[in-house]
Amino acid sequence: MTTPLLTLQGVSKRFTLHHQNAAQLHVLDQVDLDLHPGECLVLDGPSGMGKSTLLKLVYANYRASSGTIGLRQDDGSTLDITQATPRELVAMRRDRVGYVSQFLRVIPRVSALDVVAEPLLGEGTPSPGRVEAARQEAGAWLTRLRIPERLWSLPPATFSGGEQQRINIARSLIQPRPLLLLDEPTASLDKANTRTVIELIHEAVARGAALMGIFHDPEVGAAVATRRIEIAQFRSAP
Numbered sequence: 420m421t422t423p424l425l426t427l428q429g430v431s432k433r434f435t436l437h438h439q440n441a442a443q444l445h446v447l448d449q450v451d452l453d454l455h456p457g458e459c460l461v462l463d464g465p466s467g468m469g470k471s472t473l474l475k476l477v478y479a480n481y482r483a484s485s486g487t488i489g490l491r492q493d494d495g496s497t498l499d500i501t502q503a504t505p506r507e508l509v510a511m512r513r514d515r516v517g518y519v520s521q522f523l524r525v526i527p528r529v530s531a532l533d534v535v536a537e538p539l540l541g542e543g544t545p546s547p548g549r550v551e552a553a554r555q556e557a558g559a560w561l562t563r564l565r566i567p568e569r570l571w572s573l574p575p576a577t578f579s580g581g582e583q584q585r586i587n588i589a590r591s592l593i594q595p596r597p598l599l600l601l602d603e604p605t606a607s608l609d610k611a612n613t614r615t616v617i618e619l620i621h622e623a624v625a626r627g628a629a630l631m632g633i634f635h636d637p638e639v640g641a642a643v644a645t646r647r648i649e650i651a652q653f654r655s656a657p
C-alpha cells in the first residue's frame with residue numbers, strides 16, 4: 420500500500436449554536452481515516468450526519484474542535500491542516516486540494532472561460548502566452564462538459580444551476596491536484612454530463628489523485644467508489 424496522502428486522527432467537530440444559548444451540536448467524533456493516492460472514498464450516511472462537514476474540515480472551511488488532519492507534501496513533510504496559517508491554506512488550495520461543491524461562487528464580471536482558466540495562471544502577473552494557453556485548456560474543459568461556446572464570454576452569474584455546476588467542476592479539476600473533495604458534484608446534471616463527470620473522476624483516480632466524495636445518486640457512488648465508509652459511525656451522543 421502507498422503512503423497515505425491524507426490522515427485524520429481523532430478529528431471531532433462540535434458547533435456552538437449561539438442562538439440557542441450556546442448549545443453544543445456534536446457532529447463528528449473521533450474520526451480516524453487514511454486516504455491513499457488512487458483511491459476514491461465515498462462517504463455514505465443519512466442527511467445531516469456530517470458528510471459535508473467532514474469535507475469542509477479537510478478543506479479548512481471549518482476548524483476541527485480536536486484532532487489532526489495531516490496532508491502529505493511533495494517533499495515528504497506533513498501539513499497539519501488544523502494548524503495551518505492562512506498563507507499555507509492559500510497554497511494548499513492552489514496546489515494540492517480541489518473542492519467541488521454544488522454551488523459556484525461566482526466572480527462578478529469575469530467570463531466563464533476566465534473563471535475556468537484562472538487556477539492555471541499561478542501567482543503574480545501571467546505572461547500573455549500563459550493566459551492564452553490557460554484559455555485554450557479552459558475551452559477544452561468547457562467543450563467536454565458541453566457548455567455552448569456562446570456562453571464562454573459571459574459571466575456565469577446568470578447560468579442555469581447545471582451550467583454553473585459544470586463551470587465549477589471545470590474550474591476545480593483543470594489543475595491536476597493530488598486531493599479532490601467532491602460534495603455532490605453531479606447534483607444538478609443530466610445523464611450525459613453525469614457520465615462525463617464519472618469519467619473525469621476515473622481519470623483522476625488513474626493519474627493517482629486521492630478523492631473523497633458525497634454522491635446522493637447511488638449509481639454515481641457505485642460507479643466511482645474504490646472504498647466506502649458510513650459516516651454515522653463517527654456520531655456520538657450529544
Ligand SMILES: Nc1ncnc2c1ncn2[C@@H]1O[C@H](COP(=O)(O)OP(=O)(O)OP(=O)(O)O)[C@@H](O)[C@H]1O
Nearest residue numbers: 434435444446464465466467468469470471472473
Ligand atoms: N456552520 C454550521 N453551524 C451549525 N451547524 C452546522 C453547521 N454546518 C453544519 N451544521 C450541522 O451539522 C450537521 C451535519 O451537517 P452536514 O451538512 O455535514 O450533513 P450531511 O451529512 O452532509 O447532510 P446532507 O446529506 O443533508 O447534505 C447538521 O445537523 C447541520 O445542521
